[in-house]
Amino acid sequence: xxxxxxxxxxxxRVSKCDPQMxxxxxxxxxxxxxxxxAALRYLNQRYSIPDKVIGLLTDIGTEEFAHLEMIATMVYxxxxxxxxxxxxxAGLGDHYVNHDRALYYNNAAxxxxxxTYIQAKGDPIADLYEDIAAExxxxxxxxxxxxxxxxxxxxxxxxxxxxxxIVHSLRFREAVxxxxxxxxxKKVF
Amino acid sequence: MKExxxxxxxxxxxxxxxxxxFVLVELNLYLDTHPFDGAAIQQYNQCAQKRMQxxxxxxxxxxxxxxxxxxxxxxxxxxxxxxxPWQV
Numbered sequence: 001x002x003x004x005x006x007x008x009x010x011x012x013r014v015s016k017c018d019p020q021m022x023x024x025x026x027x028x029x030x031x032x033x034x035x036x037x038a039a040l041r042y043l044n045q046r047y048s049i050p051d052k053v054i055g056l057l058t059d060i061g062t063e064e065f066a067h068l069e070m071i072a073t074m075v076y077x078x079x080x081x082x083x084x085x086x087x088x089x090a091g092l093g094d095h096y097v098n099h100d101r102a103l104y105y106n107n108a109a110x111x112x113x114x115x116t117y118i119q120a121k122g123d124p125i126a127d128l129y130e131d132i133a134a135e136x137x138x139x140x141x142x143x144x145x146x147x148x149x150x151x152x153x154x155x156x157x158x159x160x161x162x163x164x165x166i167v168h169s170l171r172f173r174e175a176v177x178x179x180x181x182x183x184x185x186k187k188v189f
Numbered sequence: 190m191k192e193x194x195x196x197x198x199x200x201x202x203x204x205x206x207x208x209x210x211f212v213l214v215e216l217n218l219y220l221d222t223h224p225f226d227g228a229a230i231q232q233y234n235q236c237a238q239k240r241m242q243x244x245x246x247x248x249x250x251x252x253x254x255x256x257x258x259x260x261x262x263x264x265x266x267x268x269x270x271x272x273x274p275w276q277v
Contacts, residue, residue: 006254008274009214010207056221063214073275167218174222 002062009066010160012073013153019090021149022078023108028145028161029071030105030113033137039064041118042131048122052182053175057131060168067161072103074157124179132172139165195277199251203277206243212236 028034042061046054079087079101087096094110105113121127142162146155216233223229244254252267253260262268 003255003257003259006274007203007207010211011204012275053221056218059214059218059221063218069274076275167215171218171222178222 002065008070008073009063010070010157012070012077012157014074014077015151015153017081017086018078018149018151018154019082019087019092021151021154022075023090023092023095024145024148025071025075025078025108026103026106027108028138028141029068029075029103031107031141032117033134033141034107034113035064035068035071035138036105036113037117038134038138039068040115041120041134044118045120045127045131048120049124049127050179050182052178053124053128056171056175060171063164063168067164070157070161074154075103078154125176128172128176128179132169132176135165135169135172139169195272199277202243202247202250206240206247209236209240209243213240 030036039061042057042064046057046061049057079092082090082101084096087093087101095104098104107113119127119130121130139162142158142165146158146162149155149158213233213236216229216236220226220229220233248254248260252270253262256268
């Protein structure tokens with residue numbers, strides 16, 4: 001079971017209305033290496049992963065939903081006061097005719113989220129290596145996003161998220177070592 | 190409750206809670222892969238206690254942070270009241 005908590009994991013502030021940046025940020029909402037992909041990937045892999053790493057997948061998967069809410073908050077704040085003209089100028093005309101200012105799970109190019117972004121191989125090492133790669137790709141995406149804006153308030157939230165990717169990657173690497181040790185232990189007679 | 194109607198200490202109390210919760214998330218993930226680190230477990234339990242106090246204070250003033258029986262409500266039902274996290 002999951003229980004919602006009515007607060008963000010980390011404060012999200014933006015210093016201006018910026019629909020162009022919102023369009024780019026949506027990559028981390030409904031893109032291949034985004035937070036939705038991450039949450040669904042980890043929580044779904046839990047059922048076939050060895051017991052020793054179920055807790056880690058549960059907790060990181062849950063934290064990803066908190067990150068998804070932070071991205072949503074950024075996009076919401078960057079677009080809530082935008083005029084239709086501003087949305088059009090930011091390349092969000094296509095989005096506006098289908099969704100108005102509503103959020104939608106698509107990437108920066110408008111391609112809808114798809115389950116093909118994530119894998120569950122049933123092989124613990126293959127799954128964890130995918131998870132490590134996913135964290136590194138998300139970290140890189142956050143860096144490119146930070147480079148795309150001069151809004152220091154927005155950059156602060158993005159830097160927090162970038163650092164979380166690094167910690168998650170480290171924990172997943174440790175999980176690989178735990179499984180290797182367990183595998184090795186079985187061969188000792 | 191609109192953004193400009195929130196008192197200053199809403200933000201300070203919230204940030205205090207977010208800060209201790211961050212420590213707890215970090216210790217939690219660390220302990221998931223280092224379950225025998227007694228010092229980290231002790232630190233986790235201390236922070237958990239601090240967290241309960243801070244959450245209690247915040248909720249007494251600004252209403253429940255969690256539904257489904259994890260916090261109390263005054264009359265009328267407070268859970269549905271604004272602000273939601275993206276509105277602050």
